[in-house]
Every structure is written in structure tokens, then in C-alpha cells.
């Protein structure tokens with residue numbers, strides 16, 4: 001086996017023999033050497049009040065979205081279509097796609113803040129949150145981003161997420177501009193309507209029904225298309241042929257399941 | 265001592281194929297536009313594996329989800345998405 005003089009000395013004509021090309025190493029190298037983007041961030045009063053309205057008006061449920069950062073200051077928050085629960089919140093991939101399409105292309109880079117609430121609980125990221133940050137990092141082309149968790153007691157955690165093993169705290173300062181009561185009312189009413197149109201609360205009725213046959217009905221959630229027979233039950237893409245309709249899985253998911261079973 | 269400027273230049277300039285074999289893929293990501301040059305005829309599965317995008321869904325401009333066996337034949341623009349789940 002050929003030995004390189006040093007690890008950067010791979011001849012360009014032979015890169016195809018190396019499992020990972022130099023270009024592909026770039027994300028990894030970037031994430032190892034990256035310095036945190038922000039040591040501190042500011043937040044405007046308007047944005048802070050909007051955030052507090054979201055986490056309080058949603059009640060005893062978590063809520064999640066993205067925030068806009070302009071020149072080191074958090075200036076706005078948005079929510080996506082989402083299913084909210086007391087200790088969990090999910091925006092599906094259609095909701096995330098809808099968000100990406102709704103923001104002007106040149107503005108997308110500013111919507112880098114990933115945020116959600118923990119109702120009354122501590123703001124340390126959960127296992128689900130760390131998994132989410134990893135996926136969101138892929139969705140951002142492995143660029144680092146600030147991630148914030150807040151609760152109703154106004155505690156928060158704010159970090160630069162660079163990679164799974166590299167994340168640093170960010171200090172947060174509120175800006176000192178004036179805000180009128182009518183502006184606060186406006187924000188409050190906007191958030192109230194925004195929650196009404198975008199947040200779905202799962203209805204789960206605890207009391208047991210009289211007949212077991214009704215189980216599916218009583219336990220169902222009020223989210224759409226969960227019972228759509230024409231979509232893959234694993235990933236949700238439209239099914240294309242009779243084989244897929246019979247298995248209920250798209251070919252990609254069927255293959256993934258087979259590989260998992262084969263690998264065990 | 266390692267010269268990082270030199271490393272960075274080699275990362276930027278390393279070309280593996282002739283230009284005529286390559287097509288341009290524009291991905292609209294959560295951070296904005298990302299451009300890639302890929303080999304013509306590459307499957308979506310290969311593209312995902314090469315760029316560490318296995319966990320994301322690739323959607324074309326018409327809103328159709330790209331399948332693993334779909335082939336990238338010409339300059340294309342896609343959106344990528346994945347669920348945002350917090351607990």
C-alpha cells in the first residue's frame with residue numbers, strides 16, 4: 001500500500017482512489033477548526049416580546065421556529081406549521097420546505113437562529129434537540145448556527161452549534177429602544193392569530209371507549225394525511241405503483257427496512 | 265508547520281473530472297443557495313451519500329420528492345428539507 005509523505009500530500013490524479021476526496025473533507029475540517037460565529041448577540045425588545053408571546057400564548061405546550069439575526073442582533077421570530085405537545089414539538093418536512101420557500105432567497109442566511117420552548121422546564125437541550133441540531137446542520141450545508149431554548153421563567157440556553165462535539169455558549173443582551181403599549185398589543189394579537197393558524201394540538205382522549213373497535217378513532221390526532229393510503233407510511237412520499245401501494249412503503253423505504261433487517 | 269492557506273487552496277482547486285462530465289446542482293437550503301458540480305448521470309442516492317445528505321429529503325422545483333434511483337442528467341435546482349423535531 002502506498003504511503004503519503006504527509007496527509008495533505010495526495011496526488012490530484014489519484015484522488016478517486018481515496019474514499020473521501022479533498023473537497024468532501026472540507027465540511028469536517030471546517031467544523032474542527034471553526035471558531036464560534038457569535039460570542040454575544042443582542043435581541044430587540046420587539047423580538048423579545050414576540051418570543052415571550054409565543055411561548056406563553058401556546059399554553060402548556062412546546063413551540064418551535066426560526067429567528068432572524070441582522071448584524072449581530074436578533075430582530076424577529078417566526079413559527080412554522082407544527083404539531084405541539086407538552087414535551088415535544090414537530091414541524092414536518094413539508095412545513096420546513098414551506099418556510100424555506102416563504103423567505104426571499106437572499107434573506108434565508110439571516111434566518112439562522114433555531115429556537116424552541118421548554119414550557120416550565122429547564123432549558124438544557126434534550127436528546128431529541130441534539131439530534132435535531134445535527135439534522136438542521138445538514139439542512140444548512142453544515143454551516144454553524146445559533147440555537148436557543150427558552151422557557152416561561154425567561155431562562156434560556158443559547159449556543160453556537162458547530163457540530164455534535166463543538167458548541168459554545170453565547171451571551172444575550174436586550175437592546176434599549178422604546179416600545180409603545182399599542183406596539184405590544186399589535187405583537188400580542190399577531191402571535192395569537194399566528195398560533196391559531198399554524199399550531200395543531202394533538203387530541204388524545206384519556207378515558208377508554210366502550211368498545212375496542214373505536215380505539216383508532218379515539219386515539220387519532222387531528223393532523224392531516226396521517227391516514228392517507230396513497231403515501232409511504234414511513235417517509236410520506238406519494239406511492240407510485242401497485243407494489244408500493246400493496247406494501248404501503250416507497251421502494252426506498254422498503255429497501256432501507258430490508259437493509260436494517262439484513263444488517264441485524 | 266502546516267500551511268493552512270496552501271491546504272485551503274488545494275481544497276478549492278482540486279478537480280477530479282473534466283468539465284464536460286459535470287453538471288451543476290443548485291440546492292436551496294435553510295441557509296440559502298448552495299452550488300455543487302456533480303458527475304452527469306449520478307443518482308440521487310450517490311449525491312446524498314457524497315455530500316452527507318442522507319437524512320434530508322430532496323425535492324424538485326415541481327414539488328416532487330426525488331427518489332434514490334432518480335438520475336441527475338442536467339443542470340438542476342432542488343430544495344432540501346427535513347423535519348424539525350424538538351423535545
Ligand SMILES: [Zn+2]
Nearest residue numbers: 126129350351
Ligand atoms: Zn428541547
